[in-house]
Amino acid sequence: MADRYPRLPPSGIKVLVVGAGFAGLAAAIECDRKGHSVTLLEKVDDIDEITAIGDIISFDPNGSKAFERWPGVVDAMEAIARQTKWLDLYHHEGKFVTRQSFAHETAWGRRINGHRGHLHRIMYDHAVARGIDIRLGLRVEDYFETDNPPQAGVVLSTGERLGADVVIAAEGVRSRGRKIVLGFDENPKSSGYAVYRAWYPAELIINNPVLRHLVADGDTHQGFIGPDIHFLASSIKNGTEVNWVFTHIDDGNIEESWQFPGKPEEALTYLPGWCPVVRELVKATPPGRLIDHKLVYRDPLPTFISPLARIALIGDSAHPFLPTSIQGASQSIEDGVVLAACLELSGRADVPRALRAFEKLRYGRVHRAQAQGPKTRERWHKADWAKVWANPELIHLPREPWLLNFDAEGDAYERYDEVVDVSKGEDKSKL
Ligand SMILES: Cc1cc2nc3c(=O)[nH]c(=O)nc-3n(C[C@H](O)[C@H](O)[C@H](O)COP(=O)(O)OP(=O)(O)OC[C@H]3O[C@@H](n4cnc5c(N)ncnc54)[C@H](O)[C@@H]3O)c2cc1C
Numbered sequence: 069m070a071d072r073y074p075r076l077p078p079s080g081i082k083v084l085v086v087g088a089g090f091a092g093l094a095a096a097i098e099c100d101r102k103g104h105s106v107t108l109l110e111k112v113d114d115i116d117e118i119t120a121i122g123d124i125i126s127f128d129p130n131g132s133k134a135f136e137r138w139p140g141v142v143d144a145m146e147a148i149a150r151q152t153k154w155l156d157l158y159h160h161e162g163k164f165v166t167r168q169s170f171a172h173e174t175a176w177g178r179r180i181n182g183h184r185g186h187l188h189r190i191m192y193d194h195a196v197a198r199g200i201d202i203r204l205g206l207r208v209e210d211y212f213e214t215d216n217p218p219q220a221g222v223v224l225s226t227g228e229r230l231g232a233d234v235v236i237a238a239e240g241v242r243s244r245g246r247k248i249v250l251g252f253d254e255n256p257k258s259s260g261y262a263v264y265r266a267w268y269p270a271e272l273i274i275n276n277p278v279l280r281h282l283v284a285d286g287d288t289h290q291g292f293i294g295p296d297i298h299f300l301a302s303s304i305k306n307g308t309e310v311n312w313v314f315t316h317i318d319d320g321n322i323e324e325s326w327q328f329p330g331k332p333e334e335a336l337t338y339l340p341g342w343c344p345v346v347r348e349l350v351k352a353t354p355p356g357r358l359i360d361h362k363l364v365y366r367d368p369l370p371t372f373i374s375p376l377a378r379i380a381l382i383g384d385s386a387h388p389f390l391p392t393s394i395q396g397a398s399q400s401i402e403d404g405v406v407l408a409a410c411l412e413l414s415g416r417a418d419v420p421r422a423l424r425a426f427e428k429l430r431y432g433r434v435h436r437a438q439a440q441g442p443k444t445r446e447r448w449h450k451a452d453w454a455k456v457w458a459n460p461e462l463i464h465l466p467r468e469p470w471l472l473n474f475d476a477e478g479d480a481y482e483r484y485d486e487v488v489d490v491s492k493g494e495d496k497s498k499l
Pocket of ligand 1: 086087088089090091092109110111112118121122123124125126184206207208209238239240241244382383384385391396397400
């Protein structure tokens with residue numbers, strides 16, 4: 069019987085991936101597809117510790133393209149994703165402004181917006197089903213690389229050292245891999261904003277006359293725009309679950325954690341004069357279902373790869389995104405796709421060439437995508453309402469084909485030769 073998970077013949081390349089978030093899982097699955105030998109290290113003992121957490125996360129067509137190549141994954145994700153092809157935008161006092169349609173994007177691929185934990189679980193289960201060597205409960209403390217023998221590796225908290233041909237550091241915003249790549253330790257900065265995030269059963273609002281329309285008739289998606297705040301709400305799973313998120317100025321009192329609890333009464337203090345739909349959604353949030361999440365940021369790194377080009381940073385380790393870019397998760401998937409393809413093309417004999425190509429293929433694109441986050445935030449938070457009422461499209465999300473209608477694997481195959489030829493390589497300073 070043919071393998072349910074087709075993969076290229078063994079490349080002989082041994083890959084260590086650190087972190088089983090979306091970036092690490094994507095890299096591990098893609099490396100497995102390309103015939104590389106993968107070991108994935110994750111610090112949590114029980115994957116439920118990270119697959120149960122989170123709320124809404126978005127994958128755009130450029131990210132979900134990879135899911136389509138992993139048998140069964142994209143359909144399983146789509147079945148639990150929000151079934152809307154539009155976003156209704158309102159002024160914060162409640163007046164409807166505009167409906168932005170995403171229907172034309174179907175030709176670009178699938179948009180998957182769903183519960184982060186549930187989508188993560190589908191991806192994790194796929195990695196397990198492929199037989200990838202996943203080792204939980206192993207915390208990486210440090211990284212190393214040597215010329216002779218040519219290798220890279222990690223040091224675990226137990227002191228044990230593990231070696232490989234290449235190490236992929238996908239441990240999120242507090243990455244330890246950044247030290248060997250940058251040559252020094254640095255911490256993420258506050259973006260000046262934090263986000264309240266909530267997810268709860270729709271039965272809590274179905275009898276509320278102000279909110280009933282959000283859940284009575286399947287899934288919905290709306291945004292409310294006000295000074296320095298945008299509030300996004302949706303119903304999902306045929307209107308049976310509800311989530312909302314809103315940014316607020318970070319007053320410095322919260323931690324950078326996806327589990328730091330928030331209080332609805334405190335969230336309401338940021339929303340005086342906001343319309344009843346918004347305030348009622350906040351009030352209806354049950355205890356324990358509100359997270360207050362500090363948004364950290366990092367300036368673009370000068371490089372994503374280590375001096376000997378055997379260790380690569382991917383996902384949030386390399387480039388944390390603001391939520392208004394709606395690309396953090398998709399770009400973390402693209403990273404894994406491109407790195408695995410570059411390793412395929414370089415072969416085991418020239419792993420550093422693969423990493424250099426990976427960086428050249430990714431650097432400009434990632435930072436261009438990242439720059440959209442602050443732009444969209446300003447477009448909403450500092451909206452000139454006289455102009456918006458005259459031209460409501462001014463507050464539409466930018467949905468640009470260069471970003472969304474993009475196949476990272478196809479692009480890597482197409483441009484690899486060009487970028488490994490140093491004379492034709494991209495000049496990062498110009499991007
Ligand atoms: C618990 C959690 C909940 C989140 N919820 C949301 C959400 O609701 N909405 C949203 O838009 N984004 C959410 N995110 C962020 C989002 O997943 C990322 O921005 C994006 O998907 C990029 O993922 P990543 O794999 O680069 O990083 P992450 O998702 O942060 O994954 C990093 C992984 O590395 C592991 N790790 C960290 N340090 C080590 C170490 N030293 N050794 C071994 N393993 C290590 C972590 O346990 C984690 O599994 C969440 C992230 C986390 C960790």
